[in-house]
Amino acid sequence: MHIYPEQQQGFVERQRVEQHHNIVRQLRSLPQEAHQPYDWTEFRRRCRAKADTESRRGVSSRRYAAIAAAIVLAAVAIAAWVRLAGPGAPALTQSTSGPEFETQPLVFATADSRADAAERWLASLPSEPPVVRVGTRAAVAGLEDRLAQMDDLLSAARVEGTQPARLAALEQQRARLVNSLVQVRFAETLVAESR
Amino acid sequence: MVRLVEIEIPEDILRKACGGDEAAQVVIYTATAPATFALVRRLIGNRALAEDLFQETMMALFQRLVEFRGEAPLGAWLRQIAVSKCLMSLRSPWHRARLHLDSDSEAGSALSALITPAPGPECFDVERALTSLSPTARAVVWLYEVEGYSHEEIARHFGRSISFSKSQLARAHLRLREWFEPTGGRQTCTSIQSNSKVL
Numbered sequence: 001m002h003i004y005p006e007q008q009q010g011f012v013e014r015q016r017v018e019q020h021h022n023i024v025r026q027l028r029s030l031p032q033e034a035h036q037p038y039d040w041t042e043f044r045r046r047c048r049a050k051a052d053t054e055s056r057r058g059v060s061s062r063r064y065a066a067i068a069a070a071i072v073l074a075a076v077a078i079a080a081w082v083r084l085a086g087p088g089a090p091a092l093t094q095s096t097s098g099p100e101f102e103t104q105p106l107v108f109a110t111a112d113s114r115a116d117a118a119e120r121w122l123a124s125l126p127s128e129p130p131v132v133r134v135g136t137r138a139a140v141a142g143l144e145d146r147l148a149q150m151d152d153l154l155s156a157a158r159v160e161g162t163q164p165a166r167l168a169a170l171e172q173q174r175a176r177l178v179n180s181l182v183q184v185r186f187a188e189t190l191v192a193e194s195r
Numbered sequence: 196m197v198r199l200v201e202i203e204i205p206e207d208i209l210r211k212a213c214g215g216d217e218a219a220q221v222v223i224y225t226a227t228a229p230a231t232f233a234l235v236r237r238l239i240g241n242r243a244l245a246e247d248l249f250q251e252t253m254m255a256l257f258q259r260l261v262e263f264r265g266e267a268p269l270g271a272w273l274r275q276i277a278v279s280k281c282l283m284s285l286r287s288p289w290h291r292a293r294l295h296l297d298s299d300s301e302a303g304s305a306l307s308a309l310i311t312p313a314p315g316p317e318c319f320d321v322e323r324a325l326t327s328l329s330p331t332a333r334a335v336v337w338l339y340e341v342e343g344y345s346h347e348e349i350a351r352h353f354g355r356s357i358s359f360s361k362s363q364l365a366r367a368h369l370r371l372r373e374w375f376e377p378t379g380g381r382q383t384c385t386s387i388q389s390n391s392k393v394l
Contacts, residue, residue, distance in 0.1 A: 016372070023371050024340050026321040032198050032341075034236060036228035037246050040221045043228075046250050 136184050143181040150174045199230035199277075200342070202270030209269065213261050220257060227270060228253065231277055234342075238281040238334045240326065248284055252277045278338065282352040285330055324374040332367040339364055 038046075154170050204223055211219035232249045239245040255276050263272055325333055331353075338344040338352075339360070349360040 019372055019375060020368060023321070023324075023368070023375065027325075027336070027340050030321060030341075032233050033229040034233035036232050037249060040224050043224060043250070043253060047254055050250070050254070 136188055139184055140181065140188075143177060143184065147174065147177050147181065150177060197230055199227070199234055199270045199274045201268060202227055202230060202273075203268040206265065209260070209263065209265070212257070223256075223269070224253065227256070227273055230270065231273060234274065234277050235281055237325075237337050237341075238278070238330075239284065240330055240333065244284065248277075248280050252280050255280070274342070278342075278344075278352060282334065285334060286354060320375070324371050327374060328367050328370060332363050332370070335360055335363040336367045336371075 150170065150173060154167070154174065157167055157170060204226060208219045208222050212223055228249075231252060232245070235249045235252065236242070236245045239248060252273070256273055259276075263269065325336070328336065335349055338349050339346070344352075346357045346360040346364075350357045353359065
């Protein structure tokens, strides 16, 4: 007897459907109950253990939150103290080493009062100060910072197409800064060679 | 054989359990725990994780018992809680990683996912075929074919599209058919039964 391909395909399809039904029937016939893993007493014990763990976790998280809040408060207080340390009195840090000392103007209260404060501080110094050896680290860093700032200003001015006069003024100011930096670094070189 | 969805608890027991009567709570626990654990174990496979989820399910049952309105059998309501917890766990990357690690450690025990106390020999093959599926595929097959969930419900529980559920089911059936074909991955019953003595 000849079997046509359509018949064969139909047969395969029917077999597949039967197999599918068979699998589903077997799945549904699987037992739907299992030995419970533990009895009521153990269940209650685990409930209590879980509640204890969660309450301990709650206490710990509250403690961590309190510590974090204290740290934030301390940081805020320090920041406020630094900012409000009196604009008329620039915070100066003097580090002394033996008879010689370095003087570095470090922190000024606000940008606006910086120039006034510096002038007041300069005026308060004796007219002919004794010869002291001054560290140049802060001066060099300050000059380099100002140079970087000046470069930014110049770039922005060029992009915006600022007036040539303003551009020239900025370039002149930059040249002066470079000159100051050169003098400081040259002085450092001389001191180093003299030792 | 009692299906979880068919388990009903008398109203007076429920009322007492809601009032904190421990004896009534024991009755509910005893009636529902075996079927609940079986369902959780079917969906999860891994015993340790299944125990954790069973504990969470039963705790949720007693905590939320006052919300039960009695419109359906208690078992149906409990099944919703269990399925929700299991599928949430399957969706969680943390639990997926744990399942993956545990499956590695359980690899030596091919029948580790078997949950039934004394299944007939014909059950072994289908149990083994089920364990050969991925946890997600197994959950989809079980929920669709046995628990009667629709593709829409399964997709909603997994937070995925309906086609996700359909494709998972189709691939799982293909795998199961291959398992049952003579040239497929099926192993003989003899070796399974010899393994079952070890368990």
